[in-house]
Amino acid sequence: MYDTSTRKRALALVAQGRSLNSVSKETGISRAAIRSWQTRIEPLPRMRQTSCSLCGPTADPPEDRAAYSYLLGLYLGDGCISPGMRSGYFLRIACANAWPGLINACATAIEAVNPSGKAYRVRAVGYTSVVGYSGHWPCFFPQHGPGKKHDRRIVLAPWQQAIVNAHPWDFIRGLVHSDGCRITNWTTRLVGGERKRYEYPRYLFTNTSTDIVSLFTTALDRVGVEWKSLNQSRTAVTISVARKASVALMDAHVGPKY
Template sequence: MYDLDTRKQALALVAQGFSQNSVSKQTGISRAAIRSWLQRIEPLGHDRGADCPRCSSTPKLPDDPGAYSYLLGLYLGDGCISSGKRGVYSLRIACADAWPGLIDACVDAVQRARPANKVCRVQRQGCQYVTSSSKHWPCFLPQHGPGRKHNRTITLEPWQQQIVDAHPWEFIRGLIHSDGCRVINWTTRLIRGERKRYEYPRYFFTNKSDDIRKLFGDTLTAVGVEWTHCTRAGKEYNISVARRASVALMDAHVGPKY
């Protein structure tokens, strides 16, 4: 794979009148690659080798930090990165067919993170995988590693924490959209001697990773949302938001999946 600047340099030499063979000798780029670029209508379009803000000589934040914060939440919940040929990595985020708006939001966030890369939807039974290939996904999502997330340490890099601190609701929304839900619970109360059914909304977030649950809980606390841990078989597994004021705050910034 060749980066954007290398492609531009090669095509500029051809435009100046140099032969493809001559440009190949000058730049070390194969003639087949130069020929394929010249034959494309948009030879510098979707490029998996496009500049990366994280691994450049002066690392900087992604161009759209808010979209990145949302994407980070989605990835920590339902995403994975796999390595392929020639050092190219594939990002894949599973999205249930029941939430078409969520799928569109996921596609948009991935595209904003890597504008030069194609984003595809791969249909599977009951879900779509939002996928995109790039050499730089591990730069954007350094939590990538061997094995399942709940079996290894998950921490944010300082630059990621900076983004989450600036865009906490996008991060919370991404986590809820991946591993969370808004439900209606019910209970009964004795009112003036009569037992009546009482319904109330509640948010849940479920993840096996202690580290990811902590990231979610810490971010909730930072925005003033009260939450509690719920256990399963004696182990912490769910995070619950049930207090009326906190649910109202979540409704205002997150809301149910759609």
């Protein structure tokens, strides 16, 4: 959330004749947010950030830190936070209905992290939103803000980074479960004059936010997984894990969605 002075500074740059794109790149604020401020500069009352009555100006890390590390990965991929009644917020994680095990794992993580211990499911066409209600979600996920994640900076708070460092595989699993997959590639080779088919598994992770991709690859480096970035024409970045030893590590700690 941006205060009024930050909004005024961004609009002052626009008033100088700067494009929304250039102001966005300089300030890290999404173009959509800057554009909306041109018609309303004051934050909506229900979206103003204030110190949490329990956490104060900064959050105390959740007790179940492994569950939080996994949930953080899910949130960065397919999650959002929106204001609810009074001072509460909804955390929603969208999970494809094709993976009921993922839906269950997401609900378990939200229940472990949510101070109320509750999560519920909202079914839609092709997916299920796993939802938790709490006044603490902006404390637990300071990356929350207006606009799309790839239009703003995504940087972990020091306490979040400490949790990810301590539980890197949970974080990696959350990111793969949200924006990744395990697939089987195949190729053919001539062996003794006979063409044979060979299959090999690999993991792929795709995200448009270079910050989130960097968090993913940094975690892979920490656990010794080799990876490479695929060349693509689209703006999203795809990370591939294909070497046999690294795939074995991923299988041991992440595995396919189910």
